[in-house]
Structures are given as C-alpha cells and as structure tokens.
Amino acid sequence: MSETGAAPLLAVQHLRVSGRHEGRTFPIVEEVSFEIEAGRMLALVGESGCGKSLTAAALLGLLPWGFAVDQGRILLDGQEVLRLSRTDWRRLRGRLVGAVFQNPLAALNPSLPIWKQVVEAAELSFGLDRRAARARALELLELVGVPEAGSRLDDYPHQFSGGMRQRVAIALALACDPRLLVADEPTTALDLITQAEILKLLHRLQRDRGLAILFITHDLSLVAEYADEVLVMYAGRLVECGGVRAFLDRSLHPYSQALLGAIPRLDAPELRLTDIEGLPPSPLDYPPACRFAPRCPRAIDRCRSEEPPRVGDSRHWAYCHRPCSLETV
Amino acid sequence: MWAMIVRRLSVSVVSLILLVTLVFFMIHATPGGPAYSILGSHASPQAVAALNRQMGLDRPLSVQYGIWWIHLLEGRLGYSYIQHVGVSHLIGTYLDRTLALDLGALSLSILISLVVGLVQGYWAERLGGRVIGFLQIVFYAMPVFFTGILLIYVFSIRLNWLPPGGIGHHGWGARLRHLALPVLTLALPVSAGFSRYFGHQAREEYRQDYVRTARARGLSEWRIATRHVLRNAVRPFVTLVGMMIPVLFVGGVLTESVFNYPGLGWLLWRSALDQDYPTLSAITLLIGVLTILGNLIADLLNSILDVRVRYE
Structure with a gap:
C-alpha cells in the first residue's frame, strides 16, 4: 500500500485475536493486515460485532480480559509493540497513539474538571506545573474548537453537550501529540450535524498536523468524504480494501455492495434501499470457506467449500470467488 | 449547596427530637421500674410508692417528659443508683x-x-x-x-x-x-x-x-x-x-x-x-x-x- 516507500506509521500483519468461551479458545479476528501512513485516514467499516473494535483494542493494547493477540505483528512507528513490556507499551499510548471512543459522556470522568483530564497525561509525561498545564489544556480545547474554552476549563463533563464532550475527548487523546489516532465509532452517539462537525475536526487535524487516523465505523456514508482508504471487515476478516474513490465507484465484494446499497442517496432517490438478509455469524460458529456466503446473493457452491481467492490489484483488492465489478478495474 | 446543608441539618434535628422522645417512652414502657431495681423485687408497695414520689416518678408522664428534656438540655444525664455515680461521669470514663x-x-x-x-x-x-x-x-x-x-x-x-x-x-x-x-x-x-x-x-x-x-x-x-x-x-x-x-x-x-x-x-x-x-x-x-x-x-x-x- 505504501506509495512513497517510507515506512508506514502503523503496520498490522496477519493479526489474529482470540477469545475464550467456556474453556475453549476461538479466533474472532483473523488475518488482518493493513498499513496507515502519516497524514492519512483509513476507514475500517463493518457491521456491529464483526471484530473492528476488537482490532482497535488490540492495536492499543487494551483488549478486555479473556482476549489475546495470538498471531501476527503490530508495528507502531517501526516498533513491534506486542514484544514490548506492559509498561513500555503503556508509555507509547497517548504519545504515539491516541484513542477516541463512541460514548463521549462515559469516556470522561464525571468527577474531575475537564482541564485536569485533558492535560493529565501530558502533565505526567512532561512534568508540567499547574500554570503550564492549564495553558496546555486551554490550547488543546481551542485546537478542538471548544468555544470560549478559557471560561470552561473548570467545568465538569456533564456541563457539556454531546458534541462538545466528543471534542473534549479528542483533546484528551491529543494531549501528548500522538501521531496516530484510533477513532472507534466516534460519531455514532451524535446527531447528524454534530457528526459532520466532528469529522471535519478530525480531517483538519489530519491535514494540519499530519495525524494518521484509523476511523472505525459501521456507517459507510461517513467515509466517503474524508477517508483516503477503506477496509471492509466481515465476520472477523478483511473482505475488501481500496482507495475510497475506487471503492465507492467499483466495489468488488458483494458485502461491500450490500453495505453501499443500504445508504440512502440524494442523487438517485428512485433507488430502493436494500438490506442484507440474515444476521452476521457468531465467532463461535463462523461458516467455512467464504464467511459471507450464507447471506450472499451471488454465492455459488464453490463459495461454501473453497477459501475465496484474492482478486484485484495491490491497491484495490477483495477476497471473493465472484467479485462484482472486477472486469472494470 | 447551602440550602442542601440547611435541609439536611433540619432532618437531623427532627431525628434527634424523635430519638429523645422514643428513648423516654421505651424506658417507661419497660416492666418493673427503678424503685424495684433499687429496693429489690420483694419491696413493699408502700416503700416503692415513697421512693417513686421521691424520684418524681409519680408525676404525670407529660411533666416527666418535660423534665427529661430540661435535664438533657442542661446536660444532666442523671444519677446511676446502681453504680452510685453520675451518669455523665460514668459515660465519660x-x-x-x-x-x-x-x-x-x-x-x-x-x-x-x-x-x-x-x-x-x-x-x-x-x-x-x-x-x-x-x-x-x-x-x-x-x-x-x-x-x-x-x-x-x-x-x-x-x-x-x-x-x-x-x-x-x-x-x-x-x-x-x-x-x-x-x-x-x-x-x-x-x-x-x-x-x-x-x-x-x-x-x-x-x-x-x-x-x-x-x-x-x-x-x-x-x-x-x-x-x-x-x-x-x-x-x-x-x-x-x-x-x-x-x-x-x-x-x-x-x-x-x-x-x-x-x-x-x-x-x-x-x-x-x-x-x-x-x-x-x-x-x-x-x-x-x-x-x-x-x-x-x-x-x-x-x-x-x-x-x-x-x-x-
């Protein structure tokens, strides 16, 4: 994927995350490989439960109890984080990679004024005194566009609106100037207008500060405007990857097509929204061969018996026996 | 916040008043009585009555209740007729x-x-x-x-x-x-x-x-x-x-x-x-x-x- 030849900021190779259930270990996310370069936004898209949040947690070293990475490599700025000690990895969090999550109210401690939370990590990392810490907090809150930030330093999270809380949460993540931001459904809990504002903010940070962003969402319509590349995940595996334009114009995988078909379009209102039959499979019971086959309208017998091959080229590929628009690639 | 403190304090005061009243009536409702514990269970009714009069226990309950309050507000907790020492002193020890x-x-x-x-x-x-x-x-x-x-x-x-x-x-x-x-x-x-x-x-x-x-x-x-x-x-x-x-x-x-x-x-x-x-x-x-x-x-x-x- 690397176009410049420079080492990517984040490289994930053959990642497998497993969880334990009733004494047995099940792979939940498998064979996930991707790269992000500085200043790029990569969107990881999939339905709820497909493993995208677990992938994010693995990148951050924050897998819940009972889950573990048991295969693959994660290279953050060239360092293999899975080999680091817990403390060394902890020190990378915040400084090299920051994170924003879905629910911005729950993400903030209700009983600490926001300025303390915003600069807490920076205070500990850089040993700021109180005055410097408040100045840094103000700077960060202004950076993320909290209006009248100076008078809001001592406010508590419940005194902010949902969108403002998410801005504050982004400020928290940026406190130590990380170079990669993992944003796990950061706009899902927000209304449409606020969603757009948060996306604009992320885009501005990406453009102005060279921040790399891994944007995780179930909503393809958010991706179109700002993402550089799109990764589609289904049932714990990547099914398609491509530059955003190529992906939107000629998606290869029937699952991607189905996701795109579920977005209302203003330019073609006569098109009916389509939905995907059935439910995504449970990790305890993944189908053999192509995991999407049981729900796929294009599935043939081979899809259920043979692992799908990789089709397309190095910049836009999918795993599918019967890709949709390969002939035009 | 001050309104909350005032509200909370008044709840405490009401509880205190209820507590004092409850303790008073509970003690009076117990069988026997101080005279019997001082004189022994075989004491004559005359001796009990005399002692009750001396201790003011023959007066109407409402009067006794009033006296109980006055004594409490003055910080007087009474005298232990068993240990022969003031109750305040006893509790202090x-x-x-x-x-x-x-x-x-x-x-x-x-x-x-x-x-x-x-x-x-x-x-x-x-x-x-x-x-x-x-x-x-x-x-x-x-x-x-x-x-x-x-x-x-x-x-x-x-x-x-x-x-x-x-x-x-x-x-x-x-x-x-x-x-x-x-x-x-x-x-x-x-x-x-x-x-x-x-x-x-x-x-x-x-x-x-x-x-x-x-x-x-x-x-x-x-x-x-x-x-x-x-x-x-x-x-x-x-x-x-x-x-x-x-x-x-x-x-x-x-x-x-x-x-x-x-x-x-x-x-x-x-x-x-x-x-x-x-x-x-x-x-x-x-x-x-x-x-x-x-x-x-x-x-x-x-x-x-x-x-x-x-x-x-």
Missing part, C-alpha cells in the same frame, strides 16, 4: 475506651476495604477477584466471639505477642497493645462487609468507559485506581460507612465482652442486666446521637465529593 476501639476498628476497616475493594474491582473477572469474594463471605459470617477467641488463641496463648484482654493502664504502648486484638476482631467482619460493597462499586467503575480512556492515554493502573476509580466509587461507600456506625457499635458490645474490655458496650450490657435505667437511657441516646451524626457527616461529605450535587 467508658466513652473514650469505646471510641478508641470503635474508631480504631472503623479506620482500619475503611483502609482495608479501600485497598481490597480496588484490587477486587480490578480483578473482577479473574480468579483473584473470586478468592477475595469468598474470603469476604467467610469473614463476614464469622461471629465476633469466634474470631476474637481464635485471635486470642493464636496471638496471646500460642505466640504470646499481645495481651488477651483488659485495658492497659500504663502508657500509650500498653494501651495500644491491649487495643490491637479487639480492634482487629471488630475490624475483620466490618472490613469484609465494607470491602464487598466497595469492591462492587469499584468493579462498576472499572467497567466505565473513562477507565478505558485513561488507559488509552497511557496512565498507570495505580493512577487510574487512585485518581479515577476511587474518586467515583467512594461516594456510595461514604453513605454506607455512615449508616454502619451503629452496627459497628453493636459489634463493639460483643467485642468488649469477649476481651473483657470495659467500654461503653460493656457498660450498656451491665446496665441492662442491672436495670440501671438512667445509664441505659443515656447510652441508648448516645448511640442514637452518634448514628445521626454519622449519617449527617456522610451526607455532607458526599455533597462535597459529588460535583453534580455541589453545583445544583
């Missing part, structure tokens, strides 16, 4: 011993439960958390007289490290040595209960997203526990501690009797057996006042800790 025991056990319990609860919350899904949960039930269920005797057996008889009972009269060292086992005995079941409750709160807090956010920022587990989880988990715990103060005192009564430790609990027990009404009512009142105070302090502390209450 025993109170500090009980305060030393109960406050010692309370502080130790709070300390233990904060540490154990945080560890338990952090280990919620692991074996360690379940082991702690099991130990909590064991210690919670163990009666004070059983743990007390067990501790005496181990630390006094076997190891000969600590005195098995009584109070030290000479110097702070001796006093503390005599306090060690009773404090531990009382603190064990109390910490088991406290830490189970606080551990549950801590577990709930550890599940909150802000803990994940804190981890994502690279904060250490120590800092997350002390600065984030503790701060949020401690509020309901403060309320619980306030509510448990009378329970602690009742546990103290048993502990004092196991260790032959002459404190207020021991005095309460004696005066109940001896039908020493003035002492009995004074101690009952005192426990009630401490309970009301404990709850008041807990609520005020809570309002300081909870920024949302403070701002409304």
